[in-house]
Amino acid sequence: MKMTVEEIAVRLGASFDGNPSAVVERVAGIRDAEAGEISFVANPKYAHAASETRATAVIVEPSWAHPCPASLIRAANPEQAFSRVAEWFAPPPVTFEPGIHPSAVVAPDAIIGSGSYIGPHVVIESGASIGARCVLVAGCYIGHGASAGDDCRFYPNVTIREHCRIGSRVILHNGVVIGSDGFGYAQEGAARRKIPQIGIVVIGDDVEIGANTTVDRARFGRTRIGNGVKIDNLVQIAHNVTIGDNAVIVAQVGIAGSSSIGARTILAGQVGVAGHLTICDDVIVGAQSGVSKDIENRGMYLGSPALPFDKATKLIAHMSRMSNLKERVAGLENRLAAIEAKAAKAKS
Amino acid sequence: MKMTVEEIAVRLGASFDGNPSAVVERVAGIRDAEAGEISFVANPKYAHAASETRATAVIVEPSWAHPCPASLIRAANPEQAFSRVAEWFAPPPVTFEPGIHPSAVVAPDAIIGSGSYIGPHVVIESGASIGARCVLVAGCYIGHGASAGDDCRFYPNVTIREHCRIGSRVILHNGVVIGSDGFGYAQEGAARRKIPQIGIVVIGDDVEIGANTTVDRARFGRTRIGNGVKIDNLVQIAHNVTIGDNAVIVAQVGIAGSSSIGARTILAGQVGVAGHLTICDDVIVGAQSGVSKDIENRGMYLGSPALPFDKATKLIAHMSRMSNLKERVAGLENRLAAIEAKAAKAKS
Amino acid sequence: MKMTVEEIAVRLGASFDGNPSAVVERVAGIRDAEAGEISFVANPKYAHAASETRATAVIVEPSWAHPCPASLIRAANPEQAFSRVAEWFAPPPVTFEPGIHPSAVVAPDAIIGSGSYIGPHVVIESGASIGARCVLVAGCYIGHGASAGDDCRFYPNVTIREHCRIGSRVILHNGVVIGSDGFGYAQEGAARRKIPQIGIVVIGDDVEIGANTTVDRARFGRTRIGNGVKIDNLVQIAHNVTIGDNAVIVAQVGIAGSSSIGARTILAGQVGVAGHLTICDDVIVGAQSGVSKDIENRGMYLGSPALPFDKATKLIAHMSRMSNLKERVAGLENRLAAIEAKAAKAKS
Numbered sequence A, B, C: 001m002k003m004t005v006e007e008i009a010v011r012l013g014a015s016f017d018g019n020p021s022a023v024v025e026r027v028a029g030i031r032d033a034e035a036g037e038i039s040f041v042a043n044p045k046y047a048h049a050a051s052e053t054r055a056t057a058v059i060v061e062p063s064w065a066h067p068c069p070a071s072l073i074r075a076a077n078p079e080q081a082f083s084r085v086a087e088w089f090a091p092p093p094v095t096f097e098p099g100i101h102p103s104a105v106v107a108p109d110a111i112i113g114s115g116s117y118i119g120p121h122v123v124i125e126s127g128a129s130i131g132a133r134c135v136l137v138a139g140c141y142i143g144h145g146a147s148a149g150d151d152c153r154f155y156p157n158v159t160i161r162e163h164c165r166i167g168s169r170v171i172l173h174n175g176v177v178i179g180s181d182g183f184g185y186a187q188e189g190a191a192r193r194k195i196p197q198i199g200i201v202v203i204g205d206d207v208e209i210g211a212n213t214t215v216d217r218a219r220f221g222r223t224r225i226g227n228g229v230k231i232d233n234l235v236q237i238a239h240n241v242t243i244g245d246n247a248v249i250v251a252q253v254g255i256a257g258s259s260s261i262g263a264r265t266i267l268a269g270q271v272g273v274a275g276h277l278t279i280c281d282d283v284i285v286g287a288q289s290g291v292s293k294d295i296e297n298r299g300m301y302l303g304s305p306a307l308p309f310d311k312a313t314k315l316i317a318h319m320s321r322m323s324n325l326k327e328r329v330a331g332l333e334n335r336l337a338a339i340e341a342k343a344a345k346a347k348s
Helices: A005-012 A044-052 A078-089 A309-320 A322-347 B005-012 B044-051 B078-089 B309-320 B322-347 C005-012 C044-051 C078-089 C309-320 C322-347
Strands: A015-017 A037-040 A057-060 A071-074 A177-180 A185-188 A191-194 A200-203 A214-216 A222-225 A283-285 A299-302 B015-017 B037-040 B057-060 B071-074 B177-180 B185-188 B191-194 B200-203 B214-216 B222-225 B283-285 B299-302 C015-017 C037-040 C057-060 C071-074 C177-180 C185-188 C191-194 C200-203 C214-216 C222-225 C283-285 C299-302
Touching (some): A005 A015, A177 A200, A322 C322, B005 B057, B005 B078, B057 B078, B322 C322
Parallel strands (some): A057 A071, A177 A214, A283 A299, B037 B057, B177 B214, C037 C057, C057 C071
Antiparallel strands (some): A015 A071, B015 B071, B185 B191
């Protein structure tokens, strides 16, 4: 795939400055682009990067006036224009023809919906069922009695333990684990006896779960992930957790057992949520925060322990002025000592 | 499986209020339960949830007097009674018949104990040995010369590198990695040369390790996990770490190289432990803490850097009162300025 | 492999105290060593451990005068001497003979370089290419059109999505995921629509990536990991991130989308980096820190939010003295009140 700067501008309905016949073959980020590539700048923060780019062409706003060595294509919404261009240059998406690879091991009583692809070395145990038009790429494992709805895509090495239930249009990325045992033990002297984890995981429709994320089965009943929930990579969801519809859980978050996350709530990267807590709907928790109490009011929260956003940022500001406060106290001590010394002198 | 409220109460030796012939088919958490399900409330914190539950039946204490729309079964220990009920309704546990699946690749000189199940696509390399009555579910990999004792269960896609040694009755959940190289380099100018990681991992008896957790092999000698240790999901154990018997390591903890964790010590979720440290026996480190020094006395620790629990909570309390302290200092400054102004006036 | 203390000392050109004919069979850490094992002490911190060791022999400095029950071998650089000994006792490294295992599924148009080993159950999709002398251990997956250079080693269950490009001499440990979709959605009411992730991942030469680490493909263009970069276990690299040559990323770090990490920069364990940031070359960020702003000057940074090292440690010192500051303020208040009371009395 090759296009000239002029061809791209014409197809976007945009104007351009520079060499109309310069050839573009790929897209790239502004800092990373090489000759033969097209990029974009939407954020003025990247003006400096634009001045140093090696890209052949850059999509900018119509009024763009910063220096840039590349040919410029001027579009009302550079990011959106770039998205269109990126799709023209994208390789055709990988497709998997329906059918069961001969190396897959599928139990005779497992049900595979029509139009589904079951890749090499996939294992589907007895009593499991997969809906229509699903894609299970190589190495996936579907446990006994587990089920998935229609139009799911499971990338390589996804593993789902017995009896878990996955909705339709669910995307599970490489290495996702669904239904591993919850972390529950009863103390017996110094040792711990395993508490049977006999519940399941239930995942709604239109859910996406990132690479190597783990979702534990319930001790009893179900760990439940609502419809439309989006979960990033390397997240830990413990036993009996409930996640409301359309919640967003960013990478490396950990949610401890039996906690409940509200609908549309967003947990930013590396957040930890302690066990047996309730976070209500429409909450945003900032990155690396630690939630140690229920959150009962929508809004933003930050810090470890997490506080409402205003309080947390005030606390950070106070802390950064602590050396100033210490100096003020030392100043007060000196001035007060001077007054006291004078008073003592006057008395004697 | 279906039982009426009356049948459940009789079998538990418990009394009940409500509809004796209401039918229960499954168990669930109080907030998550639907019609046809039975739940329980042990913690008064969940009284509100009980008042809104959709469960058909709820197990409560004999003296329970909060509103609840479900039929109530009154038992002396609701949680324990519920555990019994949950086991009645649980699907029979999945069993794997002894034998080696024809798609498994087992080296001719590998030893497989009697009664063991070797699932589809499992690979067992030369010189490895697996004890009696083990279950290796699909896709597991046992490296050259590695060994496992009796009665182990390795869930799908567990991988164990060469020469590592696993005890008996060890459970490794999906995606666990044992024996990956430690993270060790010698600097050579700007670049780094890999230091050979020629040690192993040794895991005791009765250990359980959660999904996608990684345990690095030693640079030399061994990374050692004691008997009865329980490790949750997505934990990182670096090279040459030693974990004492019956320690508990919660999800997403990271322990850096050559550190030693005492017996029965508990590291809560997302804790980090720096390298070359010793944490003694019977310590509890609170969630998200960062241990940057040896811990020589049993007890609780919290914070990043971690402090003894009392100091850490006092510090958090002080910080939350910082704006108050700032106001007190400002008040002192005003009062002192007034005294100084008066003194100056008196002098002039 | 067995050697006597005398044989080891002679081969090292070192002197020794104790039993010349004591037999050594393995190496181990000083705290962990058993009879029949040899260890070393380089750091005086371990003198106490040396006094309690069960090792048969310990390598120490020539001037070592602490008590130790083992035979002592005295070498100028105990750590280096021990490294040599550890290599003598190490089992021969595992080798994999070139060839394609019959259970591997390799697309007819995939290219496999000469001398490469393609292990059991490996899947190589159409259009992919693997260089010369590579080792792909069991269960790896190479997506459509993906490529790897020469002399790479991919441990079990590494999965690489379509079109990603890996350099030469790259080591990917068990369970590494390269090229999973970036975490990008456009909000549509309460729900989120997936933004196609049509870029790739490009990894340079001499890179090593730890077990179960995930690297997302770019939204467009490429997520780029430079030459010589070393990444530890369970790290999350988001879409469109750029990592400069010879950077070091320790375990459980998370780098959010579109951020750029400089050459030779070191991120210690559990660090988080927010999205769209630039960290310059030659920076060291301390463990558990949270980087929320660009870092424009080389040096050390610490804390969440991360500050220059001096400021951060001063802040920690201030915080640990907060109860002292509170007492000083209370003292000032008492003294000032006494002065004010006296002044009021004098006036009346």
